Amino acid sequence: MDVFDKAFGWRDLKIAQATGFYPYFKAISDSDATEVTIEGRRVLMVGSNNYLGLTRHPKVIAAAHQAIDKYGTSCSGSRLLNGTLELHQELERRFARFLKKDAALCVTTGFTTNLAVLSGLLGRGDVVFTDRQNHASLVDGVRLSYAEEKRFRHNDMAQLEKLLRETSDRNGKLIVTDGVFSMEGDLADMKEITRLAKQYNARVAVDDAHGLGVLGAHGRGTAEHFDVEDGVDLVLGTFSKSFASLGGVCAGPQEVIDWIRHKSRPFIFQAAMTPSAAAACIAALEVIEEEPERRARLWEITEKMQRGFKSMGFDTGVSVTPVVPLVIGEQWRAWKFWRALFDAGVYCNPVIPPAVPANQCLMRTSYMATHTDAQLDRVLDIVEQTGKKLEVIPQIRPHTTVTVKVASPGQNQFLASAVRAEETPKSLWSNGNVRDERPLHKRLSDVVERVTWQAINTDPDELAKVAALPGKLWRQRGQLPSLLMEKGVGLVMRQHAEPAEPEDRA
Numbered sequence: 468m469d470v471f472d473k474a475f476g477w478r479d480l481k482i483a484q485a486t487g488f489y490p491y492f493k494a495i496s497d498s499d500a501t502e503v504t505i506e507g508r509r510v511l512m513v514g515s516n517n518y519l520g521l522t523r524h525p526k527v528i529a530a531a532h533q534a535i536d537k538y539g540t541s542c543s544g545s546r547l548l549n550g551t552l553e554l555h556q557e558l559e560r561r562f563a564r565f566l567k568k569d570a571a572l573c574v575t576t577g578f579t580t581n582l583a584v585l586s587g588l589l590g591r592g593d594v595v596f597t598d599r600q601n602h603a604s605l606v607d608g609v610r611l612s613y614a615e616e617k618r619f620r621h622n623d624m625a626q627l628e629k630l631l632r633e634t635s636d637r638n639g640k641l642i643v644t645d646g647v648f649s650m651e652g653d654l655a656d657m658k659e660i661t662r663l664a665k666q667y668n669a670r671v672a673v674d675d676a677h678g679l680g681v682l683g684a685h686g687r688g689t690a691e692h693f694d695v696e697d698g699v700d701l702v703l704g705t706f707s708k709s710f711a712s713l714g715g716v717c718a719g720p721q722e723v724i725d726w727i728r729h730k731s732r733p734f735i736f737q738a739a740m741t742p743s744a745a746a747a748c749i750a751a752l753e754v755i756e757e758e759p760e761r762r763a764r765l766w767e768i769t770e771k772m773q774r775g776f777k778s779m780g781f782d783t784g785v786s787v788t789p790v791v792p793l794v795i796g797e798q799w800r801a802w803k804f805w806r807a808l809f810d811a812g813v814y815c816n817p818v819i820p821p822a823v824p825a826n827q828c829l830m831r832t833s834y835m836a837t838h839t840d841a842q843l844d845r846v847l848d849i850v851e852q853t854g855k856k857l858e859v860i861p862q863i864r865p866h867t868t869v870t871v872k873v874a875s876p877g878q879n880q881f882l883a884s885a886v887r888a889e890e891t892p893k894s895l896w897s898n899g900n901v902r903d904e905r906p907l908h909k910r911l912s913d914v915v916e917r918v919t920w921q922a923i924n925t926d927p928d929e930l931a932k933v934a935a936l937p938g939k940l941w942r943q944r945g946q947l948p949s950l951l952m953e954k955g956v957g958l959v960m961r962q963h964a965e966p967a968e969p970e971d972r973a
């Protein structure tokens with residue numbers, strides 16, 4: 468047995484690349500944030516977390532340049548030892564003030580902030596209550612700790628309450644949730660979470676990676692949006708989204724921050740944020756405080772895009788934020804849709820299992836305050852044409868009026884359940900109940916593609932067993948897909964022969 472066997476035997480990647488669907492690791496050769504160049508082609512970027520568009524702000528760029536001139540390119544060590552700059556301390560003071568907490572700690576990335584805080588704070592005897600859709604960094608942070616984990620269904624407050632009730636007060640209790648859920652763009656029910664925490668003597672930590680700078684009248688995030696800032700004990704965040712930099716922050720009581728600063732291995736044994744990253748972040752925070760109109764524009768754009776997509780017949784799920792997903796359906800459909808959008812000049816992010824359920828794959832689109840209306844109209848136009856061409860949406864617009872719910876300041880009711888409860892439009896494939904009225908040859912062609920996809924994702928050993936039993940298979944019609952597999956792969960590859968050789972297209 469060789470530890471490399473799994474890698475040498477992994478064929479999914481090669482097949483996906485050969486079909487031309489493979490959407491990941493597309494290298495950007497040039498960027499002005501809202502438009503980027505990929506494979507020699509200019510595309511509209513609606514897949515970034517640069518929500519306020521600050522990566523190109525002159526003040527942010529100048530601050531990064533100055534920090535490099537003054538300190539060089541790296542801190543060359545851990546914060547604990549030689550790696551702390553006055554810039555880091557300034558950044559921490561500013562974030563503590565911004566988030567209205569005693570103190571703040573800045574860590575080298577958002578991901579390691581969560582590892583540092585959870586593994587540093589939680590120990591044996593503690594119980595941590597986590598939403599099942601929490602970000603991977605929170606999941607891994609809990610794994611690194613020795614705490615017992617109790618997971619509740621996404622935003623299921625009744626289940627959270629049951630778990631809290633069952634847990635003894637002798638245990639330390641921490642509820643950990645994303646503020647904005649990063650793929651679907653919905654919010655944690657912070658009002659109820661903070662109420663339950665008070666009732667059951669638990670602490671609350673919110674990872675507001677996608678909320679800081681975006682939600683709340685002052686951009687202080689999900690807790691400000693719901694007016695429950697006092698009920699949130701620890702605010703966690705990242706600088707790689709609205710703050711146009713790289714790094715992360717944890718803000719909370721002074722003693723807790725001091726504890727993490729001295730006890731947490733991911734923090735202590737990691738080199739400090741680079742000078743330019745710290746300086747860019749300070750400048751971005753200043754712009755966020757000085758230019759609230761950016762946030763207002765972002766919400767205007769969010770409403771425009773949600774309204775636009777919904778009126779075309781797209782299912783935008785439970786989103787109430789600038790993360791606006793288009794629910795497409797199965798993985799092969801999502802990849803195909805992604806490829807068609809990319810070819811037409813729009814870049815967004817395809818999201819597949821395990822990030823979402825298998826039949827709920829989606830295009831995650833997200834917006835910047837600096838997108839122009841002309842760019843957004845072009846995105847809407849391309850998405851609509853593509854949606855029609857691939858029959859993800861109907862040929863004729865089904866909705867003349869749609870209800871749009873966004874979590875802009877002042878809308879602080881729990882919007883996710885409101886969206887779920889109402890009659891949201893469903894795109895043709897995100898809802899298995901939609902009757903497929905298309906001609907037989909089109910439906911058959913879909914079957915072949917679906918089957919092919921299943922075949923690509925099937926374990927070769929399992930397939931070998933199936934191939935040895937063709938007679939039995941034929942009797943069991945349900946397994947027809949396996950018989951179609953071979954022809955299907957050929958067909959899909961032929962259909963997509965052109966995109967299969969990206970180097971020729973550059």
Ligand SMILES: Cc1ncc(COP(=O)(O)O)c(C=O)c1O
Nearest residue numbers: 576577578602604649676705707
């Ligand atoms: C909710 C959430 N938490 C943490 C992180 C990690 O932040 P970073 O990528 O800046 O390290 C992300 C990034 O995708 C995120 O979406």
